[in-house]
Amino acid sequence: MKRIVLLPLTLLIVFGAFAGELANGSQLYQKHCASCHGVDRAGTVAPPLLPLFLRKYSEKKLIYIIKNGLPATQMPPFPQLSEKEIKSIISYIRKPAKIEWSKEKILSSIQLDSSGEKKLPVKNIKNIVAVVERGHQKVWIMEGTKILDKFVFKNVHGGLKFSPSGERIYIPSRDGWIGRYDIDRGKFYGKVRACVYLRNISLDRRGKYILASCWLPKSIVVLDAESFKPVKVIKQKGLISAIYELYSKDEAVFSFRDKPFIGFMNTKNFSIKYKKIKEPYEDFFIDPFENYIVGTSRKGTLLTVYQINNGKEIFSYSIKGMPHLASATFWYKNGKFYFATPHIGKPYVTIWQMYDWKFIRKVNIKGNGFFVRTHPTTPYLWTDNGKDKIVLIDKNSYGVKTLETQKGKRVIHTEFSGDGNLAYVSLYNRDGALLIYDSITLKLIKKIPASIPIGKYNIINKSRKYAPVLLGREVFMLKCWGCHHQTQEAFAPSFRWIVNHRDKNIIISHIMNPEATYKQLGYERNAMPKLNLSKEELDAVLSYMMEFKDAENN
Structure with missing residues (x-):
């Protein structure tokens, strides 16, 4: 009986002490912290102080920050506070808040x-x-x-x-x-x-x-x-x-990390339709032609392809290490479309074939990478592996080579200029730099000092509407370049002339079945070979062609 009575008393004492610490922490917070971090801890001129933001910091680290401040920020030191007072503040800011x-x-x-x-x-x-x-x-x-x-x-x-x-x-x-x-x-x-x-x-x-x-x-x-x-x-x-x-279309797509649903939002009236899936997608991308969602689930051990039109998962593949699908990159070769993705915490990039979905291979990059990028101008996938060299993966052979940067600096994230002639690479250090390379010769053109440079953003490479345009350029080079030029007449009319003088439906018909349309276009005989393009190849090359339509004809 004594134990039964003493235990609640002990708990009451502990909880009472904890409640007192929280109350004291709340008072100290309002006095010293609220003017910058907000009375509700939601942040104003300084970041929020809530469990979601603080979980990466140990108590020891938080004590140090409060006591000494943060250099090069507006966070001042509070040397007048005792360690007990600081711990009370920490207990308070780690408390969940609505x-x-x-x-x-x-x-x-x-x-x-x-x-x-x-x-x-x-x-x-x-x-x-x-x-x-x-x-x-x-x-x-x-x-x-x-x-x-x-x-x-x-x-x-x-x-x-x-x-x-x-x-x-x-x-x-x-x-x-x-x-x-x-x-x-x-x-x-x-x-x-x-x-x-x-x-x-x-x-x-x-x-x-x-x-x-x-x-x-x-x-x-x-x-x-x-x-x-x-x-x-x-x-x-x-x-x-x-x-x-x-x-x-006027729609946006989102998924949840903790619920097995995909949301489709109408971006005119903001109504949402939720589609149930087997497991939550912790990360995902939408394919370049907006017919599929590629997601990762089971805490990053399963890659899944969801077909938007029929609302079904049509492909899945088990693989270790969460694919960083938000940084996946796409390309086209020999009539097929591909994507590559790094894997969080794993020393490889994986290659996948799209549309007749299949896993192709792992490429060992000898370190944990985070981003992979490419452009039609370069024969390589440009990636990082947590070290001081750029890792280049040949898009045809999947062979790997490295490009020297600066010893001891961490390479991260490549992005290209819209025309693809320049590659921008970060040295992710406080005394880092932005490196600018000729994407074809791999020559370093310029080095600009920078403090922790990370993402680089270009409308052609980061806006979804240009993904099929870039792939269409590659289809053009394989299927059309022998007869057509983009802006000048060659053996056949230029893309610019075609899209400014012909209806889109006629263009499609002539590409798919030139024998049936050449007379309608005024030719005495047909010189256009039947290309037998897949739906994706056709969509890609049409997207590329339409880039040459003059503004007055749009």
């Missing part, structure tokens, strides 16, 4: 920049590259090897999005802020806080709305892309993996 973020809060967070405009010397908007320099919390606007502008954006991490025209760049931060830079006006336009913890952003295909997937609170927030005003907040019951727009 976070609300209303339309009113979104509206009140809007900050527009009234400063003047400037003219940037942009030659080709499609070659603009936005570079995230995380160490200095800046974004660079570049073309070629020149930095045209820089601006500060706190807690920037990547995931930048371009408007359909390429003139606007939208910048998210994990703590919910979304900013916009206007290239045509050479200025930072302003920012808005969509939520407390943001997963990623997308735009609808017209560029009218910003779509933000949020973890705190769990929701999809729709903002007017011009005014930043909230249009709709749609509560969700799970943690969204990511949301991506479709270019072929």
Whole structure:
């Protein structure tokens, strides 16, 4: 009986002491921390202080940060606080909190920049590259090897999005802020806080709305892309993996990390249809022609292909190490389409054939990679392996070679200029650099000092609508180049002439069955071979051809 009585008394004493510590921590927090981190810990000028943000920090590390501050940030030291007081604060900020973020809060967070405009010397908007320099919390606007502008954006991490025209760049931060830079006006336009913890952003295909997937609170927030005003907040019951727009219809697609559903959002009226799947997709991408979703489930040990039209999973393959599908890259060779993906924590990149879905092979890169990229101009997949060399995988033989950078620096993330002539590579160190290579000769053209540079973003390589265009260029080189030129007449009319003088349906008919259409086009005999293109090859080459349509004929 004594033990039965003493145990509750002991627990009451412990819980009472803990409650007292939380109460003291709350008072200390409001006195020393709330002015920057928010009275509700949701963050204002400083990041949120909630369990989701703090789980990577040990108590020892948090004590050190509070006691000594963080250099090169606005976090000051608090040497006057005792270790006991600091531990009380830590207990309090690690306590779960119910976070609300209303339309009113979104509206009140809007900050527009009234400063003047400037003219940037942009030659080709499609070659603009936005570079995230995380160490200095800046974004660079570049073309070629020149930095045209820089601006500060706190807690920037990547995931930048371009408007359909390429003139606007939208910048998210994990703590919910979304900013916009206007290239045509050479200025930072302003920012808005969509939520407390943001997963990623997308735009609808017209560029009218910003779509933000949020973890705190769990929701999809729709903002007017011009005014930043909230249009709709749609509560969700799970943690969204990511949301991506479709270019072929007014729809966006998202999945959950913790629930077996895919959401299809109508981007005109924001209604959502949920489709049940076998297991949650923790990461996914949409294929270049928007017919399939490729996802990873079972904590990254299963790759699955979901066919959108029939709502069924049509292919799955077990593999170790979570595929980093958000960084997958696509290419075409010998009549087939492929994608490659790195695997988190594994020393290989995997190669997969698309549409007649199959696993091709693992390619050993001798280290844990995170990104893989390619472009029609280069014969290689450019990837990283956590070390100081760029790893190049031949797209035909899958042979591997490396490109020296700077000893002891960590290579991460390659991106290309829109035309593919330049490759931008990060040395991911506080005293790092942005390296710019000739993508064909592999010669280093320029090295620009940078502090923790990470993502590079270009509208051609990062906007979904251009994925089939890039693949179409490769189909053109294999199937059409012998007779056609893009802009000049060769043995046959140029692509520019064709798309500006012929109806799209006639173009398709002539490609697929030239014997049936040559008379309709005014030819006395047929000189066009029957190409026997697959549906994907046809879609790709048509997308590429339409890039040469003059504006007045669109």
